[in-house]
Amino acid sequence: MEIIHYSKAHHQFREKVRNFMRKEITPNIDQWEKERIMPRSAWKRMGEEKLLCTSVSKEYGGLGGDFLNGVIVTEELVRANHNGLGPTAHSDMIIPYIDSFASEKNKKKFLPGCITGEIITAFAMTEPDTGSDIASITTTAVETGDEVIINGSKIFITNGINSDLVVLVARDPAVKDSNDAISIYLVETGTPGFEKGQKLNKMGLHSQDTSELFFSNCRIPKENRLGEKGKGWGMLMEKLQQERILTALVSMASAEYILDWTMEYFKENSGHGKPVPKSQANQFALVEMATDVKIGRTFIDKLIVEHMEDKNIIIETSMAKYWISEMAKQLGGRCMDMLGEYATLENCPIVRPWLDARSMPIFAGTNEIMKAIIGKFMGL
Numbered sequence: 001m002e003i004i005h006y007s008k009a010h011h012q013f014r015e016k017v018r019n020f021m022r023k024e025i026t027p028n029i030d031q032w033e034k035e036r037i038m039p040r041s042a043w044k045r046m047g048e049e050k051l052l053c054t055s056v057s058k059e060y061g062g063l064g065g066d067f068l069n070g071v072i073v074t075e076e077l078v079r080a081n082h083n084g085l086g087p088t089a090h091s092d093m094i095i096p097y098i099d100s101f102a103s104e105k106n107k108k109k110f111l112p113g114c115i116t117g118e119i120i121t122a123f124a125m126t127e128p129d130t131g132s133d134i135a136s137i138t139t140t141a142v143e144t145g146d147e148v149i150i151n152g153s154k155i156f157i158t159n160g161i162n163s164d165l166v167v168l169v170a171r172d173p174a175v176k177d178s179n180d181a182i183s184i185y186l187v188e189t190g191t192p193g194f195e196k197g198q199k200l201n202k203m204g205l206h207s208q209d210t211s212e213l214f215f216s217n218c219r220i221p222k223e224n225r226l227g228e229k230g231k232g233w234g235m236l237m238e239k240l241q242q243e244r245i246l247t248a249l250v251s252m253a254s255a256e257y258i259l260d261w262t263m264e265y266f267k268e269n270s271g272h273g274k275p276v277p278k279s280q281a282n283q284f285a286l287v288e289m290a291t292d293v294k295i296g297r298t299f300i301d302k303l304i305v306e307h308m309e310d311k312n313i314i315i316e317t318s319m320a321k322y323w324i325s326e327m328a329k330q331l332g333g334r335c336m337d338m339l340g341e342y343a344t345l346e347n348c349p350i351v352r353p354w355l356d357a358r359s360m361p362i363f364a365g366t367n368e369i370m371k372a373i374i375g376k377f378m379g380l
């Protein structure tokens, strides 16, 4: 039984996305991995084909689709062996803040470019001394007259180098209670006092650029604040759920990709390198992994449906994020052991998705934080 009921339009959209990936992503992805960035031209091509910000309304030039369109683009990116979270982060993790909380004037100003790929977004929360403990961020935003003065630095920012528009989390230093101190602002690249740092060379997710960002007396218009002052915490809590579902989804699709490839290799028992021994130990390992993948897929698809129905799934989302990302990490390692020395070569097809999936237990709230959330909401 299908858990997600994709419409005919969704199926056609997937076919279009798959064709696009085949023609425009797959032939170039190795080069982007080497350059450690997805070029702006590729973002624009995705925009031209209406593959970015798919859930944004037609009023701003968007596809006017639903969350399933974003799910499809994310899955097909992973299946094209391009796990760079860049477009998914832009379209379905960052844009929702602008779409839900920006003023109408700013939506009209920014959303059309975000949809066409001319404006690439980044989300800046993490700081050199603050990761999980969001309440401890030290980047300040002081509102004075019609302006906001920003000071501080951010690190590990996805799309940081490519970014034209940063959704920035900052605090009012005059407000003691962190719940009331945090606000979210839009900062445009080119604003005096905003500088980008170096591109960080991660162990995986190579074609997703990641960087530091610095703000020194950076002045932005007050109208660039999202929603009311001091309401940033609530916005984060609202939007982090979708980010965690998508992180679980990327892990899920990576696990499926790695297992499918390993199964085929095992069945063919030929091709590159040495054959995998057809022992019962290997057969049982594959069966166990296929079971994990089935359980994970059933769980994530159910959550996608419930997320779209606006159900309260805080506990289940955190469970899926930690369990599926951990499962993908273990599965990649197991497949690598089974394939032997061939899997130690960079060009072995399971290496990239495995290294990419390895960051997922850390990204979007670490798995320990997921367990802390589950414990809290279970009343433990």
Ligand SMILES: Cc1cc2nc3c(=O)[nH]c(=O)nc-3n(C[C@H](O)[C@H](O)[C@H](O)COP(=O)(O)OP(=O)(O)OC[C@H]3O[C@@H](n4cnc5c(N)ncnc54)[C@H](O)[C@@H]3O)c2cc1C
Binding pocket: 122, 123, 124, 125, 126, 130, 131, 132, 133, 155, 156, 157, 158, 159, 202, 205, 210, 359, 362, 363, 364, 365, 366, 367, 368, 369, 372
């Ligand atoms: C590939 C990648 C892309 C990223 N992109 C972005 C981005 O675009 N924007 C952005 O703002 N950030 C981004 N991040 C940063 C990410 O959000 C942080 O890495 C994450 O929040 C964890 O913070 P940390 O790494 O500083 O770990 P820390 O918070 O320092 O934690 C270190 C260890 O302590 C554990 N720990 C911490 N607190 C607790 C607790 N209360 N209970 C139990 N254990 C705890 C953690 O689980 C972890 O194991 C990205 C990270 C990665 C890896």
